[in-house]
Amino acid sequence: xxxxxxxxxxxSLIFLSAACTRKPxxxxxxKPTAFGAALVESSGGKQTGAIGTLLPQPLVVQVNxxxxxxxxGALVDFxxxxxxxxxxxxxxxxxxxxxxxxxALGSVAGRYQLTVRTSTRAQKLVELNIEEIAxxxxxxxxxxxxxxxxxxCHDPESTPxxxxxxxxxxxxxxxxxxxxxFNQISDDDLTAIISHxxxxxxxxxxxxxxxxxxxxxxxxxxxxxxxxxxxxxxxAPGTVYTRK
Ligand code: HEC
Numbered sequence: 001x002x003x004x005x006x007x008x009x010x011x012s013l014i015f016l017s018a019a020c021t022r023k024p025x026x027x028x029x030x031k032p033t034a035f036g037a038a039l040v041e042s043s044g045g046k047q048t049g050a051i052g053t054l055l056p057q058p059l060v061v062q063v064n065x066x067x068x069x070x071x072x073g074a075l076v077d078f079x080x081x082x083x084x085x086x087x088x089x090x091x092x093x094x095x096x097x098x099x100x101x102x103x104a105l106g107s108v109a110g111r112y113q114l115t116v117r118t119s120t121r122a123q124k125l126v127e128l129n130i131e132e133i134a135x136x137x138x139x140x141x142x143x144x145x146x147x148x149x150x151x152x153c154h155d156p157e158s159t160p161x162x163x164x165x166x167x168x169x170x171x172x173x174x175x176x177x178x179x180x181x182f183n184q185i186s187d188d189d190l191t192a193i194i195s196h197x198x199x200x201x202x203x204x205x206x207x208x209x210x211x212x213x214x215x216x217x218x219x220x221x222x223x224x225x226x227x228x229x230x231x232x233x234x235x236a237p238g239t240v241y242t243r244k
Contacts, residue, residue, distance in 0.1 A: 070097025
């Protein structure tokens with residue numbers, strides 16, 4: 001082979017492999033070599049991230065057979081609203097039965113339902129629903145303020161950056177995701193307790209006042225953040241919902 005031909009071959013090989021890795025959207029190109037019976041989430045659900053950006057952690061799911069053993073070579077695909085992107089959008093499970101994808105949420109703040117699918121040997125669809133939360137500008141500010149001022153008491157989990165004070169508190173605050181608690185408190189009462197501390201709404205003085213530390217916009221941002229992450233979801237009073 002002449003040198004010229006060899007170069008040409010190398011170049012076309014590069015093009016070919018680029019074409020293969022760049023276009024995983026052609027799901028039909030992936031042929032499953034095995035089938036599972038169940039889909040389980042390994043990690044990456046219930047994350048919060050800024051709108052239009054990659055979520056901090058990838059989404060990892062696993063395909064298992066009827067006995068609960070991991071299946072290698074099963075086809076998994078990821079779906080969301082049009083504005084959500086997955087990289088890759090579909091893949092075959094690896095040696096540990098898992099598939100990893102990077103998720104970027106859309107440009108509108110809110111809760112995003114993602115659907116993960118695989119099919120059984122008998123072509124029955126198996127689905128797994130996963131929820132992620134996209135924070136808009138205001139909620140993102142609230143999230144940062146939470147990390148800075150509130151999470152040390154309200155989040156029972158410690159992280160590498162922050163040790164939780166939760167276990168030391170005599171009266172236990174609630175994590176902001178606890179809709180059961182926060183959905184009962186009006187915006188006015190949230191503003192009051194954040195500004196003036198626990199006693200403002202007959203709660204413990206272990207909840208400090210932030211009226212001198214945070215301005216009105218910051219307190220509003222914290223409230224919109226709390227409203228967005230609450231589980232079950234918060235329904236603003238007065239909103240009419242269609243029958244299920
Ligand atoms: C030093 C610990 C501490 C910090 C920091 C703290 N809180 Fe609290 N918070 C508490 C405690 C304790 C309660 C529970 C009071 C009770 O139930 O009587 C509470 C209660 C609350 C409540 C009422 C709902 C609940 O969990 O019972 C809200 C709303 C609240 N805090 C918001 C905030 C916000 C927003 C921040 C950050 C700006 C913050 N807290 C920072 C300790 C803290």
